[in-house]
Amino acid sequence: MNFDLNDEQQMIMDQAGKFVANESPVSRFRRLRETERGWEPEMWAKMAEQGWLAISLPEEQGGFGGNFVDLAIILEQLGRGLVPEPYIASVVLAGGLLSEEASEAQREAFLTPMIEGKTTLAFAYAEPQSRYNASDCLTTASKSGDGWTLSGEKVWVLNGHAADQIIVVARTGGGQFDDAGLSLFVVEGDAKGLTRICVPGMDGQRTGVLRFEAVEVGADRLIGLEGDALAAIEKALDRGAAAACAEGMGHIRELFERTVAYLKEREQFGVPIGSFQVLQHIASDMYAELELCSSASILASIQVDNPDVETRKADVSSAKLQLAEGGWFVQKNAIQLFGGIGITDEQDEGLFFKRLRVLNALFGDADWHVARFQTLKGFDTAD
Amino acid sequence: MDLSYTPEQDQFREEVRSWIGEAMPAEMKKHAEDAANFEHSEVMEWHKILYAKGWAAPNWPVENGGTGWDVAQRSIFQSECVRANTPALSPFGLNMVGPLMIQYGNEEQKARFLPKILAGEEIWCQGYSEPNAGSDLANLQLRAEKDGDDYILNGQKTWTTYAQYADWIFVLCRTSKKGKKQEGISFLLVDIRNTEGIEVKPFLTTGGTLAFSETWFKDARVPQANRVGPEDGGWAMAKALLGHERTGIGGIAESARRLTQVKQVAQRTVVGNTTLFDDPEFRRRIARKEMRLRAIEIFDLRALAAAQLGHAPGAESSVLKIVGTELQQEVAELIMDAMGHNAMGWLDSPEEALPIHQQAIASQFNYLRAASIYGGSNEIQKNIIAKHLLRLPSA
Numbered sequence: 039m040n041f042d043l044n045d046e047q048q049m050i051m052d053q054a055g056k057f058v059a060n061e062s063p064v065s066r067f068r069r070l071r072e073t074e075r076g077w078e079p080e081m082w083a084k085m086a087e088q089g090w091l092a093i094s095l096p097e098e099q100g101g102f103g104g105n106f107v108d109l110a111i112i113l114e115q116l117g118r119g120l121v122p123e124p125y126i127a128s129v130v131l132a133g134g135l136l137s138e139e140a141s142e143a144q145r146e147a148f149l150t151p152m153i154e155g156k157t158t159l160a161f162a163y164a165e166p167q168s169r170y171n172a173s174d175c176l177t178t179a180s181k182s183g184d185g186w187t188l189s190g191e192k193v194w195v196l197n198g199h200a201a202d203q204i205i206v207v208a209r210t211g212g213g214q215f216d217d218a219g220l221s222l223f224v225v226e227g228d229a230k231g232l233t234r235i236c237v238p239g240m241d242g243q244r245t246g247v248l249r250f251e252a253v254e255v256g257a258d259r260l261i262g263l264e265g266d267a268l269a270a271i272e273k274a275l276d277r278g279a280a281a282a283c284a285e286g287m288g289h290i291r292e293l294f295e296r297t298v299a300y301l302k303e304r305e306q307f308g309v310p311i312g313s314f315q316v317l318q319h320i321a322s323d324m325y326a327e328l329e330l331c332s333s334a335s336i337l338a339s340i341q342v343d344n345p346d347v348e349t350r351k352a353d354v355s356s357a358k359l360q361l362a363e364g365g366w367f368v369q370k371n372a373i374q375l376f377g378g379i380g381i382t383d384e385q386d387e388g389l390f391f392k393r394l395r396v397l398n399a400l401f402g403d404a405d406w407h408v409a410r411f412q413t414l415k416g417f418d419t420a421d
Numbered sequence: 422m423d424l425s426y427t428p429e430q431d432q433f434r435e436e437v438r439s440w441i442g443e444a445m446p447a448e449m450k451k452h453a454e455d456a457a458n459f460e461h462s463e464v465m466e467w468h469k470i471l472y473a474k475g476w477a478a479p480n481w482p483v484e485n486g487g488t489g490w491d492v493a494q495r496s497i498f499q500s501e502c503v504r505a506n507t508p509a510l511s512p513f514g515l516n517m518v519g520p521l522m523i524q525y526g527n528e529e530q531k532a533r534f535l536p537k538i539l540a541g542e543e544i545w546c547q548g549y550s551e552p553n554a555g556s557d558l559a560n561l562q563l564r565a566e567k568d569g570d571d572y573i574l575n576g577q578k579t580w581t582t583y584a585q586y587a588d589w590i591f592v593l594c595r596t597s598k599k600g601k602k603q604e605g606i607s608f609l610l611v612d613i614r615n616t617e618g619i620e621v622k623p624f625l626t627t628g629g630t631l632a633f634s635e636t637w638f639k640d641a642r643v644p645q646a647n648r649v650g651p652e653d654g655g656w657a658m659a660k661a662l663l664g665h666e667r668t669g670i671g672g673i674a675e676s677a678r679r680l681t682q683v684k685q686v687a688q689r690t691v692v693g694n695t696t697l698f699d700d701p702e703f704r705r706r707i708a709r710k711e712m713r714l715r716a717i718e719i720f721d722l723r724a725l726a727a728a729q730l731g732h733a734p735g736a737e738s739s740v741l742k743i744v745g746t747e748l749q750q751e752v753a754e755l756i757m758d759a760m761g762h763n764a765m766g767w768l769d770s771p772e773e774a775l776p777i778h779q780q781a782i783a784s785q786f787n788y789l790r791a792a793s794i795y796g797g798s799n800e801i802q803k804n805i806i807a808k809h810l811l812r813l814p815s816a
Contacts, residue, residue: 040423041723298811313814318807325806326740333719340424356712364716405705412701412708 041336047111050093054115057088064386067120071242075200077122086155091129095137099145100153106277110284110339117288120389122243124158124197130281131196131274132159132205135222139262139270148203148224160201160227162192162248163271170406172207172271173217177250179208185256186210186223191249196400198246199236201227206250211265220268222261229253241393269347276354279401280342283335283357286397289390290365293372294328296387297321300376311375320371327364334360348414355407361397362404369394430493437501444470445505453506458781461586467508468541477539478515485523485531486539492725503674512670513583514538514545518591518610521662525608525650534589534610546613548578548592548636549659556801558593559603559656563638565594570645572596572609574618574638580795584621584634588614597653608655610647617641628788629768663797670796671745673714673721679752680711686759686779697759710752717744736810739802746792746799753786 043051062081070076085091093108095101102108109130116125129152136149136159151157168174177190188208198204204225212219225232231253237245262270298321301312311317338357344350369391373380380387402410411417426434445453449463459467471477479495481487490498519538522530537543554561563576574594581590590613597605613619618641623631650658684707687698697703724737757764760782766775768784793799807813 041726298813301813309816310814312811313816315804315807315816318811318813319800319803321811321813322739322743322803322806325736325811326744329720329737329740330713330716330744333723334716336723337424337715337719353715356715359709359712360716408705408708408712409701411712412704417704417708417711 043111047108050108051111051115053088054090054112055118058115058119058121062116062119062121064120064389067122067242067389070122074236076242076244077124077200081121082123082158083155085123085125086153090125091133091155092153094129095133095149095153099137100150101137106280106339106342107336109281110335113281113284114288114291117285117393118292120242120289120386120393124160124201126278126281126285127161127195127197127201128152128159130277131161132201132203134277135161135205135261135270135274138273139222139267143258144224144261151202157202158197158200160195160197160204160246161274162195162198162204162246163207163275164194165191166193170402171215172275173220173268174215175207175209175220176214177206177208179210179221179223182254185254186260188223188225188250188253188255191247193245193247194237194400195246195248197244198248199234199244200246203227204248205261206248207267207271208250217268219265220271221264222267222270223255224259224261225250225253225255229255239396241396242389243393243396273347273350275401276350277342279354279358279407280335280338282397282400283331283338283361286361286365286394287332287335289394289397290328290331290368293368293387293390293394294324297324297372297375317375320375324368324371327367331360331364331368334364348416352411352414352416355402355411358402358407359404359411362407365394366398426493426497430497433494434497434501437498438504440474441501441505441507444474445507449508450505453508454778458785459508464508464510465541465544468510471510472540477510477541478519480516481519481523481539485519485535492722492729495725496722499674500677503677506678509675510541511544511583513547513587513591514543517547517662518545521591521608521658522649524661525658529646530610530649543588544583544586546581546583546587546590548581548590548611550580551577552579556798558659558797559606561593561595561606563592563594565596565607565609565643567645568642571642572645572648574609574611574641574643576638578636578638580633581621581636582633582795584613584636585623585631588612590636591649593655593659596655603656605653606655606659607652608649608658609643610649611641611643616643626788627790628784630784630788632788632791670792671717671721671741672749672792673717673741673745676710676714676745676748676752677718679749679756680707680714682782683707683710683752683756683759686756686782689776689778690759690761697761703759706755706758710748710755713748717741717748720744736806739797739805742796743793743799743802749792750789753782753789756782757786 089102090112092101093104094106097103113125133149133152136145152159163172165176177188177192179186179188188206190208204227206223206225207220208223209219210221231251233249235247237247239245301317301321302310304311334357338354341350341353372387373391376387379385452459468477476488478487479490479498483489515538519535522534549558551561551563563574563578565572565574578592584590590611592609592611593606594609595605596607599605618639620637621634623634626632684698687703688696690697692700721741724741760779763775763779764783766783768780770780
């Protein structure tokens with residue numbers, strides 16, 4: 039048992055921290071949120087050069103043999119700069135699925151160009167009616183000739199507006215809510231019959247609404263076994279939740295550090311407002327929640343690849359709950375302690391606030407994770 | 422970063438589990454299942470069983486009779502104790518004055534006191550608070566005046582937990598009135614049973630038990646040899662000891678135990694044709710506490726791991742104290758809610774009205790209001806975090 043970063047991880051953190059401070063501070067995000075795509079291919083290529091797109095993949099897949107903790111370290115630093123490149127969509131979600139579920143030929147076709155920084159990916163799972171239920175899927179894929187024809191609609195697809203390829207969850211059997219009958223397909227972003235609507239989000243990033251109207255794909259576009267994708271989807275979404283906790287840590291740390299600095303500098307009644315006990319206690323409570331968020335996030339990034347699915351779900355859900363509630367405590371009080379200036383767009387605090395709230399809504403909110411936690415086997419055995 | 426256990430650690434867990442299974446007397450096991458509210462005599466019985474095995478002081482160095490376990494082993498041992506509902510040992514000797522003596526005591530003091538703490542032969546209590554020195558601890562007034570080789574003590578301590586059982590008390594006393602109030606304080610070890618002029622009067626707590634006492638000193642004579650550290654140099658030690666105290670004071674193991682108890686009560690509580698444990702809303706309330714506990718447990722392990730690398734417990738022990746005791750209280754509230762109308766009962770309610778395993782719950786619920794007050798109130802902990810960690814300016 040060990041909670042320290044090893045030398046290599048310490049180096050990754052230092053490098054990522056410097057990179058974000060130099061190459062992509064919050065001011066860059068401010069500029070990009072006004073653009074169509076919301077991120078830049080040049081920066082994606084630079085991130086590939088850093089090795090960040092392949093860091094957690096096995097060496098035989100062109101990676102560096104790292105693990106999810108390495109991703110989490112990078113994500114936290116990206117969070118500090120609100121870096122808008124599609125790291126979660128492309129590396130964590132779609133990259134993870136391809137690495138674990140795809141054939142060698144499929145990995146070479148879709149994963150290799152992504153880790154080289156030439157393409158980006160997306161994972162389309164949510165539908166207008168599905169909320170957080172991964173089994174709830176109306177999009178269908180029916181056999182046609184050698185291939186498949188996809189029809190349906192996906193929403194809130196991270197990087198869905200810009201991805202070169204999209205991994206799509208579609209039903210090849212069963213009814214709307216059935217666990218069985220779900221399959222994964224890789225669809226080109228410019229496929230015939232696919233309409234992509236770019237949706238500007240609260241956080242200044244973009245997602246896509248994707249409409250599939252008889253989109254045809256070849257048989258070689260099916261990832262994994264037909265009709266048996268739920269476990270892989272759930273794992274991908276848990277990776278997403280752990281990634282949200284890690285990126286969120288970057289936002290929480292920024293909000294906390296900026297607030298404490300402001301308490302020391304801002305004067306009212308002739309003294310720094312940080313000398314008022316009522317504000318000191320709020321700041322102390324913020325620190326406590328930050329530490330619990332950090333602890334739970336570390337736990338999630340260690341356990342998200344645990345082959346014991348129940349353990350994975352329990353610890354990821356605990357972390358996401360802590361992000362939703364502890365993170366919320368930090369973000370709302372940061373704005374409160376900044377006062378009026380905290381709700382102006384010119385201050386960065388509001389940008390972190392909004393991104394954190396978006397992360398809260400992704401990959402299961404607090405209530406959903408609590409509900410899932412109490413269905414796990416370990417909850418019923420009083421042991 | 423790695424949370425997995427090595428084969429040796431898995432084997433260690435097996436060893437601990439089977440040993441506890443064999444070592445715990447049948448009567449104690451039954452009590453552990455019923456209520457996990459142990460008598461003082463049972464706590465001491467379990468202390469002696471652990472001592473015989475060499476496991477009484479997981480956090481002491483080997484040369485002082487500790488186990489020499491690393492963080493993982495201590496955490497495994499702790500979780501196995503929780504699993505088996507073993508009695509929790511008194512912290513005042515093993516976790517507080519013992520580690521303090523190991524750090525600051527002279528060789529004579531260590532030789533005289535540590536073996537008896539370890540063996541559970543001498544029971545300790547803490548003499549810190551006074552009627553006018555609560556949160557403002559440095560305001561303490563218990564006077565210690567030199568007389569030959571002794572000090573003569575006059576004054577009063579309060580909230581001296583365990584004093585009614587204790588053989589020895591460690592006190593903070595005033596040896597000088599010069600300079601800042603923190604500067605004239607010394608740390609003394611006092612034989613509470615055999616020193617003339619000491620009177621102990623327990624309080625009846627709202628929990629219906631005698632948990633803490635008032636202790637009066639009237640011309641009580643204590644050898645100067647019983648002073649730990651330099652004269653007037655006790656404040657630094659007092660603070661160091663509070664750091665040790667707070668890390669254990671979050672009641673994390675206790676909360677884990679109590680969450681299991683919530684589930685047991687809910688399983689035994691029939692609601693219509695099902696049980697309370699099948700009620701989705703109530704399950705979610707339990708789940709939230711269990712998930713919060715998981716985050717606190719990892720934070721505790723991180724703090725322990727840092728301590729093992731030689732970092733003194735700092736502001737993180739204040740965080741643990743706050744979040745740990747808040748959870749303890751919330752879990753106690755949850756058990757009361759699980760009991761429904763049975764929560765009206767009390768320690769001496771007849772079994773016809775209140776099942777035996779629920780008889781101590783209301784008492785614990787009441788007493789646990791002390792958790793956010795003792796060991797430095799949670800508000801004082803927030804002051805400590807603000808001042809020492811966040812370096813916010815003083816008013």
